[in-house]
Amino acid sequence: MKQISSLFLVSLLSGATTLGAYKLVFDNDTPSSALSIAAPHSALTKNVSYTGAEVPTDFTDAADKAVHTVVHVKNTSYATQSNPMMEFFYGQRGGQQQAQIGTGSGVIITEDGYIVTNNHVIQNASELEVTLNNNKSYKAKLVGTDSKMDIALLKVDTKEKLPYATFGNSDDIKVGEWVLAVGNPYNLNSTVTAGIVSAKARNLSKDGLQSFIQTDAAVNPGNSGGALVNTRGELVGINTMISSTTGSYVGYSFAVPSNITRKLIEDIMEFGNVQRGVLGVQGGELNSMASKELGISQTQGFYVNSVVDKSGAQLAGIKKGDIIVKIDEKPINGFADLNAAVVTKRPNDVVKVTVDRNGDMVTLPVKLTKNEINSFTYDGLELQDLTAAEKKQLKIDYGVRIKEITDENYMPYYDELKDGIILSINNTKATDIETVTEILSRKGQNQRVRVEMLNKNRQVVRFIM
16 A cells, blocks of 8 residues: 555656746845736747758747846845854854845736746845836835745836736647747846747646646746747746756756746735635556556546545545546646646636546536645655644644654654644744645755654654654
8 A cells, every 4th residue: 555655656856946046145235907818829820941050930029029028036135144253252243234136037917017926036035126128127016925836926116007928828838839938047138048848737846736837948047937938929937947957957947837827826916815726636647557556557647546525526426446537628647737727726616527437437527625724745744734723722823733644664653743733844933734845845855854843742842854
């Protein structure tokens, strides 16, 4: 059973790294509406014939549209630099504040100044400033973020009508299609590079939530938050990270699809946070090894290992052993495809789920439910968010419960760990599952973490994991 469950873990792609917000340290005196969606189209931009030295497509119109909608984002934060020698000899404490400047890119999405970028570009910012392609600069305020999908929404106040990007349909792009990446790598403003879509629905995270567009367009530090556009100049993605052993571009880059981006920022605009709907199934994607362990012939699709009680999936009749092969007629080959089909929906939306049930294709309408309780498995510990009632009972306003222990190495400590409440990891508050996954995703392969936990006896204990 342990072998089977291990097949369902979503592995983290080695070498994946975010693109932007590289930091430079400066002294204190250093100078420091509705979204537009493209109309449906019947065909891709016509290619000119390709004979040797000729370029296969004229990118000039698309580049001209995109560069005016992409901005430079400057993130200023402050850190206190202490001087141990001054403290020792003169008793001076407190240190000197120094500015840390991070840079990245963003895309204007409305004429009245809404801008989408990456969460990691603006993280921990004390001040935000954006500079347009015409070199005009504006102070920006943060409207909201979604750290799971690495998307943030900014707003600048201006009386001018700004040029803005038109959203394309990222579901329509095809592997092999030409795309342009537009951004500000290494502070080089308005840089345009070209490549093709290498793959779709790439997942690079342990929780399987992400579903990236993979391209071979050259992007580098500073491109984060910039535009990925098709040959019509329509926004099809937000450039987010690269796969690299050096920190610079060596082959592949990844972008959050525009359909997912648009849904996230519409949620932030309307509700103030992201509204996530869930099917209510647990399991994993199939491959040859998993199928052999399960004794089935299918090697593609999402295998349902269990169904959450009172979820939309259970109410619709999805059962353990079903293989999800389509959602709204879109093929489901694995978890990334399943997530991509659901992440653009909200609670109470209905999706048509087609399952392979012992060779019979059954289509069921599933009403998505709200993800009230998040859970996450890490290093043999199954973690779960606390409910509001549990927090009130424990008289705490944050924490993550150890719901179950599955690693044999922890079994001697089962009674001490089970139902314990993790309060902090590496001195960072364990606010919720999202915070914990973010902390653990930054951990090195052999690096240990310091955990502070409230045990069943209401005692605070500390240990190394």
